[in-house]
Amino acid sequence: MNIVFHLNGEERSIETPPDKRVVDLLREEFGLTGTKESCGAGDCGACTILVDGESRLSCLMLAIQLQGRSITTIEGLERKDSIHPLQKAFAEHGAVQCGFCIPGMILASVDLLKRNPSPTRKEIRVGLAGNLCRCTGYQKIVDAVRHAAETPCRKECK
Amino acid sequence: MRRVYLPTTLDEVWSIMDREPNAVVYAGGTDLLVRLHRGLITVDGLICIERLAQIQGVKEEHDEIFIGAGTTHAELLENNVIREHLSVLVQALETLASPPIRHMGTIGGNIVNASPAGDTLPPLYVLGASLEIQSREKTRTVRIDQFISGPGQVLMTDKELLTGIRIPKPKGFGIHHFEKIGRRKSQACAIASMAALMSVSPDGMVEDIRPAWGSVGPTVVTCAEAENILRGTRLRPEILEKAASVVKKTVSPIDDIRAGADYRRVVAGNLLLRLIRYHSDGT
Numbered sequence: 001m002n003i004v005f006h007l008n009g010e011e012r013s014i015e016t017p018p019d020k021r022v023v024d025l026l027r028e029e030f031g032l033t034g035t036k037e038s039c040g041a042g043d044c045g046a047c048t049i050l051v052d053g054e055s056r057l058s059c060l061m062l063a064i065q066l067q068g069r070s071i072t073t074i075e076g077l078e079r080k081d082s083i084h085p086l087q088k089a090f091a092e093h094g095a096v097q098c099g100f101c102i103p104g105m106i107l108a109s110v111d112l113l114k115r116n117p118s119p120t121r122k123e124i125r126v127g128l129a130g131n132l133c134r135c136t137g138y139q140k141i142v143d144a145v146r147h148a149a150e151t152p153c154r155k156e157c158k
Numbered sequence: 159m160r161r162v163y164l165p166t167t168l169d170e171v172w173s174i175m176d177r178e179p180n181a182v183v184y185a186g187g188t189d190l191l192v193r194l195h196r197g198l199i200t201v202d203g204l205i206c207i208e209r210l211a212q213i214q215g216v217k218e219e220h221d222e223i224f225i226g227a228g229t230t231h232a233e234l235l236e237n238n239v240i241r242e243h244l245s246v247l248v249q250a251l252e253t254l255a256s257p258p259i260r261h262m263g264t265i266g267g268n269i270v271n272a273s274p275a276g277d278t279l280p281p282l283y284v285l286g287a288s289l290e291i292q293s294r295e296k297t298r299t300v301r302i303d304q305f306i307s308g309p310g311q312v313l314m315t316d317k318e319l320l321t322g323i324r325i326p327k328p329k330g331f332g333i334h335h336f337e338k339i340g341r342r343k344s345q346a347c348a349i350a351s352m353a354a355l356m357s358v359s360p361d362g363m364v365e366d367i368r369p370a371w372g373s374v375g376p377t378v379v380t381c382a383e384a385e386n387i388l389r390g391t392r393l394r395p396e397i398l399e400k401a402a403s404v405v406k407k408t409v410s411p412i413d414d415i416r417a418g419a420d421y422r423r424v425v426a427g428n429l430l431l432r433l434i435r436y437h438s439d440g441t
Contacts, residue, residue: 018162019204021195041192042259043345054232055258060191064162065206108257129344130256 005066007032008076018064023047025063026073034074034103038132045131048104049073055111055130074103077110086110089148090141097135105131109145118149161203168212168321171205172294175317178203183319185228186262188255189271213266213321216240225323227266227290231278232257234265243327246353247281249336254278256344266320272306275373279306280353281336282323283370283378290322299324308376331355331366333436338372339425341416348373349417352429362392362438374409374426381408384430393437402427 004013007030016025026032026049038046040059047058050072077084086106089095096102105128112119112127119127124145125138133141161178165171174181181203184190193199207213213228218239225234231251234240241248254260254268254277268278269289279302287302291314302323305312314320328334333356340346354369367388371379384401391397411422 017159019160021191040195042188042255045256045258048258054261056262057188057258059195060187060262062162062187062191062204062206064164065187065208067164111257126344127257130258 001064003063003066005068006070008072016063018062020063022049022058022061022063022066025066026058026071032073032075036100036103038100043132044101045104045108045128046101048107048131050107050111053111053114055108072107072110074107077106084110085151086113086145086148089144089151093140093144093147095136095140095144097133101131101133101135105133105141109148112145113149119145121146160201163203163205164209165205165207166209166211168210168292168319171207171210171319172317174205175294178205179316181205183207185264185267186230186259188259188263189267189273207319213319221327221329223325223327225265225325227269227320227322228264229266230262230264231255231260231268235260244281244285244325244334246284246328246334246336246355247278249334250277250281250338250351250353253336253338253340253343259345265323269302269306269323270312270314270320272308272310272312272377274309274376274378275348275351277338277348277351277372279378280351280370280372282325283380284353284355284368285325285328287323287325289320290324291318292321293318297321303378303380306377328355330357331368332357335433335436337429337432339429347416350374350411350422350425350429352426352432354433356433356436358393358436358438360438364388364391364393369430371405371409371426371429374411374422376410379409379426381405383408392439393434395431395434398431398434402430405430 001018023037026035036046038044042057042060048055049058052070086109108128108131121142124142163174182201183205185207213226215226216237216239217224235251268276282302288299289305291298335354338348338351351372356367357365359365384404387401406423406427409426411419413419
């Protein structure tokens with residue numbers, strides 16, 4: 001079937017089986033491999049995307065559910081000449097080791113900061129509770145989100 | 159390729175159900191799509207009801223709160239009516255899965271899945287929730303404890319849809335309590351949980367108490383005998399111990415990957431002991 005939706009700010013139209021998982025569609029049809037699959041069951045958060053600005057799991061959505069929605073993947077956070085303040089904060093705080101969980105972690109952080117622009121460390125842990133990281137021990141991730149929250153934000157990260 | 163439908167009205171749902179009698183309904187997909195992807199179930203048609211605005215949202219109606227079955231857990235957590243009147247449900251929702259799952263999963267899905275570990279179920283039992291079940295022809299109302307008949311089992315036909323949950327505003331229950339024991343704080347299936355509504359008089363007497371346990375039986379477990387022991391007494395350790403020993407005999411847990419039956423039995427009783435925190439000697 002034909003699905004029309006906004007992907008990282010651009011209107012896209014694609015012919016796809018309606019039951020194709022969104023994570024597979026993004027990776028295979030659009031080449032957006034920043035969206036990762038790990039558990040395939042909603043436990044790990046690696047496949048997190050933003051659907052109309054809200055964090056959801058692309059391994060538990062079917063293509064038809066994209067119809068008319070606005071989707072942001074990790075690739076959509078980059079701007080022409082800059083990266084998103086959260087991406088910068090993750091890099092600067094050593095919050096990235098193997099990196100597999102980071103796209104999901106950052107998109108979940110975008111959602112968290114939209115709801116709560118100045119979260120405490122505890123609130124960050126609760127807000128990122130759906131995203132597993134096996135490398136960092138989370139401390140530096142929490143540092144990075146805290147730092148990004150404290151940094152005056154330009155329009156695009158709101 | 160499976161056929162997938164995305165209806166936006168109930169009328170469309172009834173037409174699809176007529177055309178596709180074997181199609182399976184899902185809302186958030188956080189349970190069904192996992193089972194589908196793992197090959198645990200096969201379906202040839204799916205009806206995604208996430209766009210059914212008619213069954214979303216919360217309405218305050220005099221002494222009752224009506225929750226559309228398609229309301230997500232996150233929407234409930236952010237709703238002021240729910241926060242004001244149904245603290246026991248809010249506490250349970252806060253322990254349910256994780257933020258992205260709460261953005262997707264719905265309260266109706268949690269009920270229809272009828273998992274013994276469904277986090278919203280013990281609160282809905284103690285709140286005396288009833289369910290609105292619709293078909294093209296009629297709407298019927300049934301109490302939640304008469305709707306869930308076993309693990310994953312509910313009394314509903316393929317032509318029916320759970321559309322709403324009616325909850326009487328709890329009156330006189332000053333204490334809303336929920337606790338869940340799991341392997342970790344988020345993303346954990348309950349090993350055992352307990353929801354309770356309780357009213358304690360100014361001088362410390364238990365006027366009324368309604369506890370219910372999750373994950374320690376095929377469906378939510380209640381225990382009238384324990385309630386009777388506690389009602390009309392003061393919350394003292396000996397009384398709670400006595401009631402807890404009855405609870406341990408009443409529950410019927412199983413061994414599974416998360417915990418053994420014996421452990422669950424002990425924990426179910428011990429969850430009741432926590433109510434000592436509401437002890438008051440009237441001073």
